[in-house]
């Protein structure tokens with residue numbers, strides 16, 4: 363993790379690192395080849411979305427940026443996510459994604475994901491794969507809604523992402539590089555991929 367932290371700090375674009383890491387894992391873990399093949403197909407789509415997304419958006423902070431994000435996700439990213447999934451994803455995921463793409467109100471799907479509302483696994487996959495690179499591109503000033511019930515949470519409590527208000531998806535301890543010094547604990551956001559330092563002795567779920 364020390365190497366990862368240093369590499370992230372040096373580069374504003376994390377996608378080459380993700381590409382390298384996926385190739386490394388695919389070689390090391392053949393049993394995970396199917397999902398890593400899909401991830402490797404998604405990376406160029408998500409990287410292009412991240413780089414082409416115009417941020418800051420016109421109207422960002424007054425509600426304009428939020429609606430533009432949804433339009434961009436539905437019109438420019440989501441169709442390519444469907445194509446990558448159809449070409450490289452497992453059969454069940456492929457069928458589920460096609461069904462959602464053909465029948466769902468796609469702007470409403472993205473909106474519900476951003477608001478943390480209940481979605482089916484196929485809907486969650488499609489919304490997250492299409493929108494998370496845009497959330498990441500909007501860092502550090504996204505106009506994203508807070509999770510329900512967390513609207514008034516201060517950044518100092520940090521059980522939700524200080525950047526976009528999303529839930530953490532993973533926690534890890536960084537390596538300090540010093541024998542007598544413990545590295546900090548980080549949480550990684552499930553929406554914008556930002557990481558932030560969090561207390562080692564505090565529950566990331568309830569904050570106690």
Ligand SMILES: [Zn+2]
Pocket residue numbers: 523524525526527528551552553554555556
């Ligand atoms: Zn976030």
